[in-house]
Amino acid sequence: MSKLVIVGTVAFDAIETPFGKTDKILGGAATFIGLAASQFDIDAAAVSVVGGDFPQDYLNILQQKNINISGIEIVKEGKTFFWSGRYHNDMNTRDTITTELNTLADFNPVVPSAYKNADYVMLGNLHPLVQLSVLEQMENKPKLVVLDTMNFWMDNALEDLHDVIGKVDVITINDEEARQLTGQHSLVVAARKIHEMGPKYVVIKKGEHGALLFHDDNVFYAPALPLEEVFDPTGAGDTFAGGFIGFLAKTDDISFNNMKQAVIYGSTLASFCVEKFGTERMQQLSKNEIFKRLQEFKQLTQFDIELA
Amino acid sequence: MSKLVIVGTVAFDAIETPFGKTDKILGGAATFIGLAASQFDIDAAAVSVVGGDFPQDYLNILQQKNINISGIEIVKEGKTFFWSGRYHNDMNTRDTITTELNTLADFNPVVPSAYKNADYVMLGNLHPLVQLSVLEQMENKPKLVVLDTMNFWMDNALEDLHDVIGKVDVITINDEEARQLTGQHSLVVAARKIHEMGPKYVVIKKGEHGALLFHDDNVFYAPALPLEEVFDPTGAGDTFAGGFIGFLAKTDDISFNNMKQAVIYGSTLASFCVEKFGTERMQQLSKNEIFKRLQEFKQLTQFDIELA
Numbered sequence A, B: 001m002s003k004l005v006i007v008g009t010v011a012f013d014a015i016e017t018p019f020g021k022t023d024k025i026l027g028g029a030a031t032f033i034g035l036a037a038s039q040f041d042i043d044a045a046a047v048s049v050v051g052g053d054f055p056q057d058y059l060n061i062l063q064q065k066n067i068n069i070s071g072i073e074i075v076k077e078g079k080t081f082f083w084s085g086r087y088h089n090d091m092n093t094r095d096t097i098t099t100e101l102n103t104l105a106d107f108n109p110v111v112p113s114a115y116k117n118a119d120y121v122m123l124g125n126l127h128p129l130v131q132l133s134v135l136e137q138m139e140n141k142p143k144l145v146v147l148d149t150m151n152f153w154m155d156n157a158l159e160d161l162h163d164v165i166g167k168v169d170v171i172t173i174n175d176e177e178a179r180q181l182t183g184q185h186s187l188v189v190a191a192r193k194i195h196e197m198g199p200k201y202v203v204i205k206k207g208e209h210g211a212l213l214f215h216d217d218n219v220f221y222a223p224a225l226p227l228e229e230v231f232d233p234t235g236a237g238d239t240f241a242g243g244f245i246g247f248l249a250k251t252d253d254i255s256f257n258n259m260k261q262a263v264i265y266g267s268t269l270a271s272f273c274v275e276k277f278g279t280e281r282m283q284q285l286s287k288n289e290i291f292k293r294l295q296e297f298k299q300l301t302q303f304d305i306e307l308a
Helices: A029-038 A058-065 A102-106 A126-138 A151-156 A158-165 A175-182 A185-199 A237-249 A254-274 A288-300 B031-039 B056-064 B101-104 B128-137 B151-156 B156-165 B176-184 B189-197 B236-251 B256-273 B287-301
Strands: A001-009 A011-017 A025-027 A043-051 A067-075 A084-086 A094-100 A121-122 A145-148 A168-175 A200-203 A212-216 A217-222 B003-007 B012-016 B024-028 B043-051 B067-075 B082-087 B094-100 B120-123 B144-148 B169-175 B201-205 B212-213 B218-222
Touching: A001 A126, A001 A158, A001 A237, A001 B056, A011 A094, A025 A029, A029 A043, A029 A058, A029 A067, A029 A254, A043 A102, A084 B031, A102 A288, A121 A126, A121 A288, A121 B031, A121 B056, A126 A158, A145 A237, A158 B094, A168 A175, A168 B101, A175 A185, A175 A200, A185 A212, A200 A237, A200 A254, A212 A254, A217 A254, A217 B201, A217 B287, A237 A254, A254 A288, A288 B003, B003 B031, B003 B128, B003 B236, B012 B094, B012 B236, B024 B031, B031 B043, B031 B056, B031 B067, B031 B256, B043 B101, B120 B128, B120 B236, B128 B156, B128 B287, B144 B201, B144 B236, B156 B189, B169 B176, B169 B236, B176 B189, B176 B201, B189 B201, B189 B212, B201 B236, B201 B256, B212 B256, B218 B256, B236 B256, B256 B287
Parallel strands: A001 A043, A001 A121, A011 A084, A043 A067, A121 A145, A145 A168, A168 A200, B003 B043, B003 B120, B012 B082, B043 B067, B120 B144, B144 B169, B169 B201
Antiparallel strands: A011 A025, A084 A094, A200 A212, A212 A217, B012 B024, B082 B094, B201 B212, B212 B218
């Protein structure tokens, strides 16, 4: 059974969308990644930090999904990372209302010793130095390291970000961030520039417009399932990443062809994530529902072509 | 051989993009639609109007592509419709600098008698009353009528627009226009509302993000080919529509399954159109180039899925 190390936030989110708002609920990159990856039969561990205010119930949720939480440090006297934001009507843009780093400010990730030989590593969105620290703790070179990041680190820690980008196999990044990172508008050119920075595989997430996978001269385009309603986009990108690496870890096959499937799995899981607030939908997702939606993806995109 | 009637502008365009600018060159919806549809072995006629200033050379271009031009009225004392615009750096938005209606202001379309029994009708973007007039001239109910329109008519002739929408089988419209027409943000919901207005098939064009085809509960998503460079987007939507209806007319099969292929053909032709200014690329396009790019589309989107 493949081992997967996931580093990222485990946090409180408070979310406001045109459909309603929540109090502080379970959130964080490692949480969403873990819940998505836990759909596959793998041995995953989350590496993170929370404060003494973090409910045991939330940790139980992760454990019940067979996510190893021995790498989640609990700083009793500290408070848990908290983010709150408000989505605009188009659901593609949002304002951050609050960001309280709290215990995250001094986070020193510790990979549990049983997972230092993991073949798969998911570096969720965090300070690049934290991501690097996790990589340095791995005993063997992992088979596949996937990096997620965001524009905040481009603005505030670009040099460190380049350091970590140079050490990973796959980067997942959204379209605007790919453009910012490379100064190129064309995503094809941007992906090539990112290849040159290190990652052999570049996944560009385009939200409701799907995701692109680049590898050398190969491109794969997975559309997003057109949805009646996006209820809450929070965690969709992390869920995509978790589904992507979870599928790869489970199948233990990192060929381009298999990565295409991984992108489809990631998109499928993300399409569920946005149906309810926070992690709610991901906690209740059944294998049957996933399989049905994978078939919908196939219907959505597959065609025969005759030359006319 | 299927007959296709195309109504739309035949015009002068002057285009400015980040890559350069043109003087007055050949443009117009019927021109782009015709050039795309002429890739298929069909009998197509353009219905339009130009002024005495319109070069015979431009008409020759259409004729050489086997487009019947007997329905293009030449108003000797009049001037040809002229549009000029400037694209922003993202190539997705543009400013109109000039719109001179000229002969288009009093355009009374006349469908050549040999084409009044055509099975396929493409209503290119024009005043809805002009589009309706073409429909009324058809002797038999065509097998398939495709309507293209834009936000301008929603702002200025909504009632007439609803009239023509109620009489067509397929509408092609971009995402923002679909939202404006229905007041719905979700494209799934918007498509359903447009179905209720009449069209059994709704094609929503999303530019670089591809196109969606809706029919009852079926959805098909054709991504756009990721391009290194979009040189000039002018005419891409019309080229898409021309490829779409040209393929359907050629194969004479209006099943949903065949429409998927038509969307792929439309996207493929549009991906060429944007490579050069105006109609330049479409004038020189070979069947071999098209076939090669269709294979790229297949590579881009096709996958096998295993349940993991």
